[in-house]
Amino acid sequence: MIKILAACGAGVNSSHQIKDALEKEMKARGYNVSCDAVMIKDITEGMLAHYDIFAQIAKTDLGFEVKIPVVDAGPILYRMPAMAKPVYDAVEKVIKDNGLS
Amino acid sequence: MDAIISFANAVFQPIIDLGAAPMMVIILTIIAMCFKVKFTDALMGGLKLGIALTGISAIINILTSAFGDAMTAFVSSTGIQLTITDLGWAPLATITWGSPYTLFFLMIMVIVDAVMIVLDKTNTIDVDVFDIWHLAFVGLACMYFGANLIVATLLVVFIGVLKIINSDLMKPTFTDLLDAPEANPMTTTHMNYMMNPVIMVFNKFFDKFLPWLDKYDFDAAKLNSKIGFWGSKFAIGIYLGIFVGLLGHQDIKSICTLALTAAVCLELFSLIGSWFISAIEPLSQGITNFANSKLQGRTLNVGLDWPFLAGRAEIWAAANVLAPIMLLESLVLPGNGLLPLGGIIAMGLTPALLVVTRGKMIRMIVIGAIVLPVFLWAGTLVAPFVTETAIQVGAFPSSVAAGTLISDTTMEGPIEKFLAFLVGNASTGQITFMIYALLALVAYLLIFLWYRREMQKRNAEYVKEGKCHPDKLVTGKFCDVPVPETVPEGAPEGAAASEGSTE
Numbered sequence: 001m002i003k004i005l006a007a008c009g010a011g012v013n014s015s016h017q018i019k020d021a022l023e024k025e026m027k028a029r030g031y032n033v034s035c036d037a038v039m040i041k042d043i044t045e046g047m048l049a050h051y052d053i054f055a056q057i058a059k060t061d062l063g064f065e066v067k068i069p070v071v072d073a074g075p076i077l078y079r080m081p082a083m084a085k086p087v088y089d090a091v092e093k094v095i096k097d098n099g100l101s
Numbered sequence: 102m103d104a105i106i107s108f109a110n111a112v113f114q115p116i117i118d119l120g121a122a123p124m125m126v127i128i129l130t131i132i133a134m135c136f137k138v139k140f141t142d143a144l145m146g147g148l149k150l151g152i153a154l155t156g157i158s159a160i161i162n163i164l165t166s167a168f169g170d171a172m173t174a175f176v177s178s179t180g181i182q183l184t185i186t187d188l189g190w191a192p193l194a195t196i197t198w199g200s201p202y203t204l205f206f207l208m209i210m211v212i213v214d215a216v217m218i219v220l221d222k223t224n225t226i227d228v229d230v231f232d233i234w235h236l237a238f239v240g241l242a243c244m245y246f247g248a249n250l251i252v253a254t255l256l257v258v259f260i261g262v263l264k265i266i267n268s269d270l271m272k273p274t275f276t277d278l279l280d281a282p283e284a285n286p287m288t289t290t291h292m293n294y295m296m297n298p299v300i301m302v303f304n305k306f307f308d309k310f311l312p313w314l315d316k317y318d319f320d321a322a323k324l325n326s327k328i329g330f331w332g333s334k335f336a337i338g339i340y341l342g343i344f345v346g347l348l349g350h351q352d353i354k355s356i357c358t359l360a361l362t363a364a365v366c367l368e369l370f371s372l373i374g375s376w377f378i379s380a381i382e383p384l385s386q387g388i389t390n391f392a393n394s395k396l397q398g399r400t401l402n403v404g405l406d407w408p409f410l411a412g413r414a415e416i417w418a419a420a421n422v423l424a425p426i427m428l429l430e431s432l433v434l435p436g437n438g439l440l441p442l443g444g445i446i447a448m449g450l451t452p453a454l455l456v457v458t459r460g461k462m463i464r465m466i467v468i469g470a471i472v473l474p475v476f477l478w479a480g481t482l483v484a485p486f487v488t489e490t491a492i493q494v495g496a497f498p499s500s501v502a503a504g505t506l507i508s509d510t511t512m513e514g515p516i517e518k519f520l521a522f523l524v525g526n527a528s529t530g531q532i533t534f535m536i537y538a539l540l541a542l543v544a545y546l547l548i549f550l551w552y553r554r555e556m557q558k559r560n561a562e563y564v565k566e567g568k569c570h571p572d573k574l575v576t577g578k579f580c581d582v583p584v585p586e587t588v589p590e591g592a593p594e595g596a597a598a599s600e601g602s603t604e
Contacts, residue, residue, distance in 0.1 A: 009408030009416075009448055012191065012374040013231055020379065037375065040408070041325060041417040041446075042333045058279045058287070060412030063326030074287060078403045079228055079389040 002026070002100045004035040004091070005051040006073060007060075011039035018055055018073045025088045031095060052100050053091060069094040121199045121494035126151040128201055129384065136387030149380035150198065156373040157195040158496045160366055161188060165505060167362040172440075174349035181432055185484045185506040189367065189443025191374035192496065193487060193509050194234050198377065199494030202244070203237035209254060210236065210261050211388060217265055218401065225268040226392055227290040227404035230385040231378050235292035236261055239517045245486040246525025256524050259542075260517055263549050264290055267297065268404050270556040273563040274456055278413060283569050290404035293513040296453040296472065298552035303468040304457050305555075318462045321418035332421045334371065334446070338364030341442050344428075367443055407452050416451045419465040423447050426470050427477070427510065434474050438481040444510035449476065479515030482522055484508035520545060 004022055008015035015037035026033035035055070038047075045064045048054060054066055055073035071090045075083040094100070119127075130147035134140060165186055176182060197203055210233055217223040236257055243253040272288040281287065307314065330336055342360030351359065410416065424445045431441055447469065454465040484506040491497035491507060512518075520541055527538035563569045 007411075008406070009411035009452075010190070010371060010374070012371050013378045013406045014408045016375045016378055017382065020382070039334070039371075040411045041420070042330070044329050045326075056412060057409045058281070058412045061322040061414045063320075063322030063324075063414060074409050077228075077405050077409070078286065079386055080393065 002031060002033045002053070002095060003051045004033060004053045004055050005043070005048065006035055006037045006055045006057075007040040007043055008037070008057055009040065011037055011042065014057055014077055018057070018076050021076045021084060022055060022073070022088070022091060025084075026091065026095075029088070029092060031092070032101070052098070053094055055087075055091070069098060121496070122151040122154040124201070125154060125199060125494075128204065129380065132204055133384040133387055136384065136391050138383045138387040142383040146380045146383040149376055153195055153373055153377035153380055154199050154494065154496055156376065157192045157370070160369045160373060161192055161491070161497060161507065163362060164188070164366040165507070167359060168345065169505070171345050171349040171351055171355065171359055174351065175345050175440075178350050179348050183431060183438060183440035185438040185440075185481060185508050187439050187442040187444050187480070187510045188507050189370055189445075190449070190509055190512060191370040191377075192443070192491075192507070193238070193512060194231075194374060195377050196487065196491045196494055196496045197234040197238045197241065198381070199496055200237070200241055200490065202241055202250075203234055206237040206240050206254070206257050207233045209258065211392075213258055213261055214265060215392070215395070217262070223265045223269055224272075225265055225288055225290065225402045225404045227265065227268070228385065228389045228392075229290055229404055229406045230388055231381045232291055232406055235513045236264070238512075239514060239521045241490065242483055242486050242518060242521040243525040243528075245489065246522050246528075248525045248528035252524060252528050253521075256520065260292075260295070260514075260520070263546075264292060264295060265404070266553070267294055267549075268402065270553060270560070271297075271456055272402055273560045273569045274459065274556075275410065277563065277568055278410065278455070278459065286401065286403045287409055288402045288404055289407045289409070291407040291452070291513070292517070293407060293449050294453050294456060295514055295517065296450060297457050298548045299472060299475075299516065300453055300457040300468055301552045301555055302548070303471060304464060307458075307461075307464050307468075314463050314467075315461050321460075321462055322414035324418045325414050325421065328421055332417070332424075332446075334367040335364035337424065337445055338362075338367040338442075341440075341445070345440070363442065370443060410452055410455065413455055413460065415455050415460045415462055415465060416448075418462060419451045419454055419469055420446050420448065422466050423451070423469045423473065426466075427473050430470070430473055431477055431510070434477055436481065437474070437477040438484065438506070439477055439508060439510050441510045444480070444512065447473065447476070447511045449511040449513040449515075473511075476511050476515045479518040480508040480510050480512060483518050516545065 006015040006018040019035040019037045022035050023033055040060065043062055048066060048068060051068055054068055054070045056070055057074045058072065071087065071094060073087050076087050126147040129150050130143045133143035133146055168186065172184060176184060207230065214227045218226060239260060240253040240257040243256050244250065268288045268290045271294060275288055276283055276285060339360045342363040343356055346356030346359045427441050427445060427447065431437055431439060450469055450472065451465065454469050458464040487508050488497065488506045523534055523538035523541050526534035
């Protein structure tokens with residue numbers, strides 16, 4: 001199971017759009033992915049340590065070094081397949097490069 | 102006419118009689134299908150909306166039941182009349198979406214945005230369907246205070262147009278704050294940024310008289326990192342449960358129950374809020390697909406929800422500092438009836454503070470503290486409307502004592518709520534309110550126009566710094582301030598043609 005963390009302002013709207021899109025698309029590509037959605041302010045170093053990928057909406061300064069691969073997932077929110085595809089490809093590349101499964 | 106009304110009643114009354122949640126299942130499913138959403142997806146969305154409405158009602162029941170006695174004791178022991186329960190934004194969103202009028206206002210704003218794009222009055226396509234509820238809330242409140250649907254719709258359109266113009270105005274600032282390439286189409290039509298004009302007034306004051314304060318700014322990310330989970334939703338619920346319990350002279354067992362109940366409810370509000378967004382998702386995608394199919398070949402900015410900016414740590418650092426400040430303000434503010442609880446994290450304000458000040462922490466905190474009372478007063482003002490609407494859409498527990506009010510302390514658009522109040526009352530024909538409403542609308546427009554000019558100057562500076570291009574700015578008419586001397590080659594004629602300076 002590949003664990004992804006998405007985050008947004010309230011942990012409710014944008015992050016859940018990203019979560020749903022990533023889980024659906026990665027499943028279609030044959031990966032076993034589980035994505036959680038949280039408020040950005042609730043992210044701690046300890047929390048991130050439990051995930052394989054951080055799917056951020058935009059460049060995020062969390063106040064500590066993020067040690068897991070980061071993917072800019074904001075373009076998923078445009079709701080246009082052409083803009084979301086590079087995000088899915090980036091996630092897939094991280095999965096392959098890091099041997100995640 | 103009687104035949105039409107009879108026919109409509111015959112068709113719709115049985116649906117209305119089902120109750121709010123089943124009614125919204127049917128309405129949302131049908132509307133999504135109108136935008137060519139597949140039936141199963143449309144039905145899934147409709148059912149999720151019904152579930153969200155039912156779920157939020159259950160959580161409000163838990164919260165109000167647990168806090169009812171404690172709040173009564175709190176009032177009697179302290180003498181502070183903070184009897185309105187602050188639920189935060191998620192229940193209010195669900196309550197607002199429980200009204201069919203919200204879908205009507207959504208349809209109106211889809212049309213308005215399309216017309217503005219076609220007429221080249223904006224460069225932003227608004228795909229943030231969910232957050233239309235903020236604007237719909239204003240329209241619904243206006244009707245509650247006495248306006249008819251036409252007047253309420255006019256007010257919604259008036260604010261909605263300014264909101265869309267504002268999204269164009271802010272686009273270069275977003276690009277700057279996110280350090281994103283100019284080609285990034287990200288902007289937002291979110292209503293919290295309609296506080297920008299007021300914040301801009303105070304920011305100008307800082308520019309003129311207190312610029313030296315900026316050198317004491319601190320690292321917001323490090324502050325957030327140090328606060329850790331102590332600033333999380335459930336932790337704040339614990340604090341407030343203890344706070345109310347202690348001041349209400351409750352025993353230790355009751356205090357523990359209050360603290361944990363508040364923590365549970367704050368977490369569940371967000372969880373159920375996500376069901377609700379999931380419910381709207383098929384309709385959002387349908388509208389976006391529809392808009393894209395009609396606007397082929399034109400590059401547009403895309404209006405999203407605000408949180409793409411949430412990666413900026415200043416938003417949360419300011420919210421963390423402003424939370425206790427708001428709590429203290431609520432205790433002494435005349436005319437306030439809200440004790441901050443669900444809305445204590447001031448997300449309705451801090452993104453606007455970030456945009457206007459561009460991340461100057463001390464300005465954000467000082468200006469935030471100054472304008473927070475407006476949110477508390479607005480929340481208090483609309484509490485009877487929120488409570489009545491909650492009852493109408495079945496999101497308020499019948500077991501709660503009559504007269505118990507609910508609202509939100511930091512809901513987006515506080516000034517717009519005062520407009521709704523004034524316009525609504527003016528619609529009933531009261532001369533005094535008509536004068537006040539007119540003055541308020543003129544003042545609202547004038548301050549926005551002044552703000553627009555200031556943002557145009559800022560955008561012209563971005564052009565000079567090479568962070569954006571005048572052709573992008575001219576399209577959508579959000580930078581008609583001149584860009585002299587440094588206008589890049591190939592810029593369209595007129596980009597630097599008007600009078601005035603860039604600062």
